[in-house]
Amino acid sequence: MNIIRSKDFTGERPWAALDIANMNGITTRLHWTDQxxxxxxxxxxxxxxVLDGQVEMRFKQDGVEQRTVLQTGDIFYASIGTAHVAHPLGEARVLVIESEGSV
Known part of the structure; x- marks a missing residue:
């Protein structure tokens, strides 16, 4: 058992991660970033x-770049093949759940 206070986590570099769990090849990681x-x-x-802060998520849908601002509590789902990039607006803490070894 472990309790993690996400607001207390700060990385030494953008997109620093705290590994929380690996469940049958699916990882759950807490990221801190300001870049x-x-x-x-x-x-x-x-x-x-998004657990803390705001993140502008840019993604391509049918080859066209789209943008949306994710607020604290918002969830973005990227299906296989979805090109995307996250741009935090200031500091942000993000929980990412994905296949082990993903980019």
Missing amino acids: PYKWHVNDGQEVFV
């Missing part, structure tokens, strides 16, 4: 939950 990630496509599905 954008990079455009990428995951090997599998991804669930992205």
